[in-house]
Amino acid sequence: MFGSTTAFSSFSVDDLDAARAFYGDTLGLQAELEGSGEMRMLFLTLAGGARVMVYPKGDQHSPASFTVLNFQVDDIDAAVDALTDKGVTFERYEGFESDAKGVVRDERGPAAIAWFTDPARNVIAVLQR
Template sequence: MFGQAQAFSGFSVDDLDAARRFYGEKLGLRVEEAGQGDMRLLTLRLGGGANVLVYPKETHTPASFTILNFPVDDIDAAVAELERRGVTLERYTGFDHDEKGVVRGGDGDGPAAIAWFTDPAGNVLSVIQES
């Protein structure tokens, strides 16, 4: 039934203007805004034609899991660029982060490397290198 549908994901934020600046300026994504007043929405235009809807919610609670993963070819370069743009990496208990804040795996059961950060609303994002 949904096999041919172009599904999309969405998540909430507490400040749509801060989200627009973060995703557009800090992460360099194409961000489109639509609507007016309480009905304003952002659409993040990602590679491969994927779209993610971002909507304001007064009672927003940050997701307790990673909502967006950004695959990269070189995680060290991606982390350096995020830091240059003022993005701070998160360090989570139970993971062995290196001095850059990257968790390196490479055992074949998961990504070769991953680093997490949050948007202004506290939602968790990551850069991930598969091999």
């Protein structure tokens, strides 16, 4: 039914301008504000052209209880270092042993993941497979 229909994901934030600065300036994504007033939205364009809609909920926003975006990289240490240099702090979760940088590594192979949050406290991951 939807095999030929364009689809996109979305999530909320409490401050659209802070989200635009974070996703555009800190993460380097194409981050475009569209619309006006209550219909103002932020659209993120990911590599490959996929778009994500970020919408404002103000005081009604609750951070997502799941990872809203996953960025796959070739070198997680370089990505974590670059994000740390931009002021990003990495999360540590109970049950996941992380190194000094906040990276959780799978000792059986090259898989590694690190989590951080956007200004609205939504969880984002950078991972290497």
